[in-house]
Amino acid sequence: MKVQFLQLQTHGDERGSLIALEEGKNIPFSVKRVYYMFDTGKGVRRGFHAHKTLKQVVVAVRGSCRFMLDDGQEKIEIRLDHPCQGLLIESFIWREMYDFSEDCVLMVLADQLYEESDYVRDYASFLTAVAQ
Numbered sequence: 799m800k801v802q803f804l805q806l807q808t809h810g811d812e813r814g815s816l817i818a819l820e821e822g823k824n825i826p827f828s829v830k831r832v833y834y835m836f837d838t839g840k841g842v843r844r845g846f847h848a849h850k851t852l853k854q855v856v857v858a859v860r861g862s863c864r865f866m867l868d869d870g871q872e873k874i875e876i877r878l879d880h881p882c883q884g885l886l887i888e889s890f891i892w893r894e895m896y897d898f899s900e901d902c903v904l905m906v907l908a909d910q911l912y913e914e915s916d917y918v919r920d921y922a923s924f925l926t927a928v929a930q
């Protein structure tokens with residue numbers, strides 16, 4: 799599956815912790831867009847789509863949530879619960895996010911600007927596309 803865990807180096811000292819995200823170093827693409835989700839309601843499930851070309855790295859900078867990732871053949875569940883964990887998700891991976899903790903701030907770095915035409919929001923169309 800085109801999904802990878804990235805262990806992000808923490809620079810910690812007596813003042814606290816700091817993690818740097820740098821394109822071409824720990825982020826394997828040029829970053830065109832950053833967005834973040836917060837105040838996600840209890841029991842809410844988001845996502846329900848794949849991307850045709852977009853690559854993203856997701857970090858729970860605060861709190862936790864779970865991802866269900868599906869490449870059309872296999873489904874895996876991943877829990878993000880620490881700011882030192884990055885999750886690289888490449889194209890044609892169906893994703894659903896859920897079990898957001900109340901304090902969850904989910905930050906996403908993307909290699910492209912927002913473009914609705916890059917989304918596959920219909921699961922049957924996704925399965926057809928990955929079968930080809």
Ligand code: T46
Nearest residue numbers: 831833835844845846849852854856893895906911912
């Ligand atoms: C993804 C997962 C992890 C924008 O105007 N600009 C943006 O950059 C984004 C990401 C969204 N929007 C608008 C489009 C919708 O009206 O914000 C609204 C919520 O977006 P959406 O329903 O797509 O959110 P999620 O949580 O289902 O999915 C998002 C990303 O869209 C998606 O690329 O991989 O987070």
